[in-house]
Amino acid sequence: MIYSIKKPEELTAQEIETIIALWENEEWMGxxxxxxxxxxxxxxxxxxxxxxxxxxxxxxxxxxxxxKISDHVYSFAELGGFASVQKGKGNGSQLLQHSMNTIVTRDLQTIGFCLSDVRPFYEKCNVPILYDKAKYIQEKDGGDWVPSEDDDILIIHLSEENNNLFQQLDLQQPAYLIQ
Ligand SMILES: CC(C)(COP(=O)(O)OP(=O)(O)OC[C@H]1O[C@@H](n2cnc3c(N)ncnc32)[C@H](O)[C@@H]1OP(=O)(O)O)[C@@H](O)C(=O)NCCC(=O)NCCS
Known part of the structure; x- marks a missing residue:
C-alpha cells in the first residue's frame, strides 16, 4: 500500500470519479x-x-x-470525506494513522466529525472523541442556523488551548460555521 497526498489539481479523472462514487453524496454525483x-x-x-x-x-x-466562537473566528483543518473501497480490511485505519502522523508533523490544528454509529472505528483508532458535542456546531441552512447533523467531534490534533475551546462548547456557547 502507498500513502499519497494530492492537491485537487494532481488527482486524475479516474481518481476523482472513484472519490465521488465513494462519497455517495447525491449533490456531487456526475x-x-x-x-x-x-x-x-x-x-x-x-x-x-x-x-x-x-x-x-x-x-x-x-x-x-x-x-466563530464568542465573537472570535478560528481557522482549523477539517478531516472529512473519509471512505474505504473495501471496508474492514484495515485500509481505513492505516490511512488515518498516516494522515495523523502528517497532521502532527505539520502541527495542523485539526478536527473531524462523525455520527454515533462510526464511533467504534475511531475508538479503535484511539482518536479522542467529544461525544455528542457536534450538535453545538451551528451551520447556516438557508436563513437559519441549525445544529450539525453529526453527533461527535473528533480531536485529530489540537493544542491544549484549542482542545479547551471545543470542550467548553454548549448551548450557551455554540460555534458557528462561517462559510
Ligand atoms: C469508516 C471507514 C472509512 C473505515 O475504513 P475501513 O477501511 O473499513 O477501516 P478498517 O478496516 O481499518 O477498520 C478498523 C476497525 O474498525 C471497525 N470499523 C470500521 N468501520 C466501522 C463502523 N462504521 N462501525 C464500527 N466499526 C467499524 C472495523 O471492523 C475494524 O475492526 P477490527 O480491527 O476489530 O476488525 C469505512 O468503514 C467506510 O468507508 N465507511 C463509510 C463511510 C463513513 O462512515 N466514513 C466515516 C465518516 S466519519
Missing part, C-alpha cells in the same frame, strides 16, 4: 472533473493506494473551515 477541482481547491486529498495505484481509502483535509 460532477465534472474541473468543477470538482474548483469546489475543493482549498482541500488536500490523502490517499491509500493499492499496488495498481488504485484508491483503497481516501480522506479530505479541508483548509477552508472557520468557526
Amino acid at each position: 460532477m465534472e472533473v474541473n468543477d470538482f477541482k474548483i469546489l475543493f481547491k482549498d482541500s488536500e486529498f490523502h490517499l491509500l493506494l493499492d499496488l495498481d495505484e488504485k484508491i483503497a481509502s481516501v480522506l479530505r483535509l479541508n483548509f477552508d473551515f472557520n468557526l
Whole structure:
C-alpha cells in the first residue's frame, strides 16, 4: 500500500470519479472533473493506494473551515470525506494513522466529525472523541442556523488551548460555521 497526498489539481479523472462514487453524496454525483477541482481547491486529498495505484481509502483535509466562537473566528483543518473501497480490511485505519502522523508533523490544528454509529472505528483508532458535542456546531441552512447533523467531534490534533475551546462548547456557547 502507498500513502499519497494530492492537491485537487494532481488527482486524475479516474481518481476523482472513484472519490465521488465513494462519497455517495447525491449533490456531487456526475460532477465534472474541473468543477470538482474548483469546489475543493482549498482541500488536500490523502490517499491509500493499492499496488495498481488504485484508491483503497481516501480522506479530505479541508483548509477552508472557520468557526466563530464568542465573537472570535478560528481557522482549523477539517478531516472529512473519509471512505474505504473495501471496508474492514484495515485500509481505513492505516490511512488515518498516516494522515495523523502528517497532521502532527505539520502541527495542523485539526478536527473531524462523525455520527454515533462510526464511533467504534475511531475508538479503535484511539482518536479522542467529544461525544455528542457536534450538535453545538451551528451551520447556516438557508436563513437559519441549525445544529450539525453529526453527533461527535473528533480531536485529530489540537493544542491544549484549542482542545479547551471545543470542550467548553454548549448551548450557551455554540460555534458557528462561517462559510
Ligand atoms: C469508516 C471507514 C472509512 C473505515 O475504513 P475501513 O477501511 O473499513 O477501516 P478498517 O478496516 O481499518 O477498520 C478498523 C476497525 O474498525 C471497525 N470499523 C470500521 N468501520 C466501522 C463502523 N462504521 N462501525 C464500527 N466499526 C467499524 C472495523 O471492523 C475494524 O475492526 P477490527 O480491527 O476489530 O476488525 C469505512 O468503514 C467506510 O468507508 N465507511 C463509510 C463511510 C463513513 O462512515 N466514513 C466515516 C465518516 S466519519
